[in-house]
Amino acid sequence: MIPNYYQFYCPVKILSGQKAMSNIPFEMELLGCKKAMVVTDKGVVDAGLIDIVKTAFADSDREIGYIFDEVPQDSSNRIVNKLAKLFVKEKCDCFIAVGGGSSMDTAKGANVVVSEGSDDLLKFQGVENIIKDLKPMIAIPTTAGTGSEVTKAAVVYNEEENVKMAFLSDKLYPDVAVIDPRMTLSLPPKMTAATGMDALTHAIEAYTCLQKNPIDDVFAKVAIDLIRRYLVRATSNGKDKEARIGMANAALLAGIAFSNSNVGMVHSLAHASGSVCHVPHGVANAILLPWVLEYNLDKIPEYIAGISGALGSSVEYLEPRDQAQVTISLVRNLLTRLNQVSGLPTRLSDAGVTEDDLPAIAQAAINDGAHTYNPKDLTYEVALETLKKAF
Amino acid sequence: MDIDIQKGMALIRGIPFYPTVQSKAKYALLDISLSALAAAFEEVAKRVPEFQAEIANWNDGRRFAVGVLPKGPYITLEKRGDMTHYLGKGLLSPDVTFLFKNLDSGVLVFTGLMSSHQAVAECRVLVKGNISYAMELNRALAIVQTYLFPGIILKRIFKEPPKLSLGQLITKGKVYVALLPALIRQMV
Structure with missing residues (x-):
């Protein structure tokens, strides 16, 4: 159970709970910052969530220098460079990212541009290529979620080269993550379900893939337990504050887990489904998760079996394989429940994918780095077969 | 005994x-x-059809490097046509690079004690450049390793060890025979 070698790092200060955002000006003072660049998207602004951020500054001597609300669904280098120029022009000294993964990635990308003094993001892509210390960053998630508030990754689309640039570096961790229950109250049911299943996939893949380690196993299991308790509740009743904060914490814990343990084949297929057919990331993860667990089952039955308790199993078998089947059926039951409550798709065909798209998705999936950490190989044929099963 | x-x-x-x-x-x-x-x-590119198929979609002139931080050694190769050509030692403007963090990590992989995917999982390897290029290089590298290492090492370093047909085993023999003169040519 103890791996031959592993690394664990999570330097993010976490503030979670009632009125957590009120502490932002104090945290800025600790970080030596006076003027923040708020990075968000129009959806967050329209939902009134930025007004909550503004109230946190009302009685403080720290200020918001500029509110940048042009973050698109997928972050791009054009937007990142625009943000970086504004950051310098407005003389800001820290970033506050408010939103989902795209806002976080845009802020992280702009931070690299500003701190490295270069607008050529291409040369920083890959693993541990960012050398200089970045400007302080505070992350406030409005979904539960990607876990980007506690991860070392950012993905930015390069419009000129037509490629997605992936950056992984310890420098990309935000300094502070603020989990305030007010920020996810207005999330619609389907999005609550989809982002919650994204968090579940993070936790399960962190627990079952090659880079797993005992520290991340703890975070992953607690995340899975919280998701079991709160995801259906939060989806059915968005105003349930306890469920909302429970899910936000689950996403954060899953984010810590996968940031160190990485993810696997589910994410390779989900990334590819997103880039070829624009299937939302959480939806793709939800649909593909049980099929990939079945594929990995014969290699890692004891790991898959190990999470059945966190998912609510009250049955214990002697054989790991049988227990692992219980885990997979619990995941399927959860997906069915979420479909009944929110209309979350359970098949790729219900998510806008056609049969003709499957070969292109399989080809894109094998070029995605995530499956390096999967216990079993992902070939084109395996990807296509899995996609057909999930179709 | 262990104490001694x-x-x-x-x-x-x-x-x-x-x-x-x-x-x-x-x-x-x-x-x-x-x-x-x-x-x-170089030798696998000349003889192995599945390697040629794997690099067929690579852009001409794509360079890739493998090496060890902080002071090497490094090698750089380039794709030209349907072949891969060795350009020499050092980092010669590669588009994608696999770098082992230290000599120990490199020794573990190149002596067959550890697979490259395990080395990645243990954070012993850095990747510079486009991640999809890196995945394509990884697949090409797997094919080269299939024809370079004996079966007993392949069982240790692959998630699912490849099963070679008789024709592929013969090709592997030809690669082995061609390898020593190729190595001498490089050194001269």
């Missing part, structure tokens, strides 16, 4: 200049291993 071995190792480590000698020996081992890998890339 540990005592012996402690004595050896205490010898003056031992760390330098050990470091130089590891460097030399990796230098030869990377040279062999470079030669293997």
Whole structure:
């Protein structure tokens, strides 16, 4: 159970709970910052969530220098460079990212541009290529979620080269993550379900893939337990504050887990489904998760079996394989429940994918780095077969 | 017995200049291993259809490098037509690079004690450049390793060891025969 070698790092200060955002000006003072660049998207602004951020500054001597609300669904280098120029022009000294993964990635990308003094993001892509210390960053998630508030990754689309640039570096961790229950109250049911299943996939893949380690196993299991308790509740009743904060914490814990343990084949297929057919990331993860667990089952039955308790199993078998089947059926039951409550798709065909798209998705999936950490190989044929099963 | 071995190792480590000698020996081992890998890339590209199919979609002139931080050794190769050509030692403007963080990590992989995907999982390897190029390189590297390493090592380093047909085994023999002259050509 103890791996031959592993690394664990999570330097993010976490503030979670009632009125957590009120502490932002104090945290800025600790970080030596006076003027923040708020990075968000129009959806967050329209939902009134930025007004909550503004109230946190009302009685403080720290200020918001500029509110940048042009973050698109997928972050791009054009937007990142625009943000970086504004950051310098407005003389800001820290970033506050408010939103989902795209806002976080845009802020992280702009931070690299500003701190490295270069607008050529291409040369920083890959693993541990960012050398200089970045400007302080505070992350406030409005979904539960990607876990980007506690991860070392950012993905930015390069419009000129037509490629997605992936950056992984310890420098990309935000300094502070603020989990305030007010920020996810207005999330619609389907999005609550989809982002919650994204968090579940993070936790399960962190627990079952090659880079797993005992520290991340703890975070992953607690995340899975919280998701079991709160995801259906939060989806059915968005105003349930306890469920909302429970899910936000689950996403954060899953984010810590996968940031160190990485993810696997589910994410390779989900990334590819997103880039070829624009299937939302959480939806793709939800649909593909049980099929990939079945594929990995014969290699890692004891790991898959190990999470059945966190998912609510009250049955214990002697054989790991049988227990692992219980885990997979619990995941399927959860997906069915979420479909009944929110209309979350359970098949790729219900998510806008056609049969003709499957070969292109399989080809894109094998070029995605995530499956390096999967216990079993992902070939084109395996990807296509899995996609057909999930179709 | 174990205690005696540990005592012996402690004595050896205490010898003056031992760390330098050990470091130089590891460097030399990796230098030869990377040279062999470079030669293997060229010979496999000439003879193995699945390798040619794998790199068929690569852009011409794509360069890739493998090496060890902080001071090498490094090798750089380039795709031209349906072949991969060894450009020489050093980092020669590669588009994608696999870098081992230290000599020990490189030795573990190149002596067949650890698979490259396990090395990645243990954060022993850095990747510079486009991640999809890196995945394509990873698949090409897997094919080269299939024709370079004997079966007993393949069982250890692959998630699912490849099963070679008779024709592929014959091709593997041809690669082995061509490897030594190729290596000598590189050194001359």
